[in-house]
Amino acid sequence: xxxxxxxxxxxxxxxxxxxxxxCAQAFLEEGARVTLVSRDSANLNAARQKLQLTFEADRxxxxxxxLRNASAALNALDSAEVTFGPxxxxxNSAGAAKRTPAPELTPEAFADxxxxxxxxxxxxxxxxxxxxxxxxxxxxxxxxxxxxxVASPIHLPGGAANAAxxxxxxxxxxxxGPQGIRVNAINPGLTRTDRLQEGMAADARLKGISTxxxxxQAVGKIPLGRMAEPEEVANAVLFLASSxxxxxxxxxMSMDGALNPIVV
Numbered sequence: 001x002x003x004x005x006x007x008x009x010x011x012x013x014x015x016x017x018x019x020x021x022x023c024a025q026a027f028l029e030e031g032a033r034v035t036l037v038s039r040d041s042a043n044l045n046a047a048r049q050k051l052q053l054t055f056e057a058d059r060x061x062x063x064x065x066x067l068r069n070a071s072a073a074l075n076a077l078d079s080a081e082v083t084f085g086p087x088x089x090x091x092n093s094a095g096a097a098k099r100t101p102a103p104e105l106t107p108e109a110f111a112d113x114x115x116x117x118x119x120x121x122x123x124x125x126x127x128x129x130x131x132x133x134x135x136x137x138x139x140x141x142x143x144x145x146x147x148x149x150v151a152s153p154i155h156l157p158g159g160a161a162n163a164a165x166x167x168x169x170x171x172x173x174x175x176x177g178p179q180g181i182r183v184n185a186i187n188p189g190l191t192r193t194d195r196l197q198e199g200m201a202a203d204a205r206l207k208g209i210s211t212x213x214x215x216x217q218a219v220g221k222i223p224l225g226r227m228a229e230p231e232e233v234a235n236a237v238l239f240l241a242s243s244x245x246x247x248x249x250x251x252x253m254s255m256d257g258a259l260n261p262i263v264v
Contacts (some may be wrong), residue, residue, distance in 0.1 A: 003242035006031035014094030016043035018193035022230035035061040035080035039205030065243035093143040099202040112136035113157030133179035174249030182249035189229040189256025224257035
């Protein structure tokens, strides 16, 4: 199936690890050019080296930037477009709010979550979607998380940030649809990434069990009987970015293996 992504410029925030890196690989396999943005230069270098084992170096660009800072995000966008031209598809997968059991929460934890998860997305989306609108085309896919739909006692600050991102995604889809822009969100459940251990450790502390037991209990509740792999989330991102999803916009799609069978 031709997804019509060849030579498209894909900007991926949080592209150095986990779901973001899996997305980069998926887009490169379709012949696209990718810019990876992360605040950690070492992680970016490692990601570039890994990708270059399979793909041409001239289709991969990396930019180090702390996206919690709006000016840094704008500079990252400018740098990406100097290298590969206008961004055709923006994939946001940056930032993760620290998971904290409710009894350990402070007001600062909520502020930190908004900076880590919400504003890292907003600071990139705002200038990128405005430029897309001026050209009359583009797609934005926000990898958010089901914590914004289903409240978790260990993920309240992050869940609040996720809920805000879902609303923004739906609202931007309506606002920019007339300019030819599609905006969608994907909400993964448990996914086998480096961030998984942190969340499971917080759950374990709340329940007074080991991290391994917490993981086993969580997986045991998933009807599909396993966590998602980053590549599976990337496949969904790829489809939503493609011409095959040309009439799909404004959705917040759950990918949790039917753990929370919600009608939306």
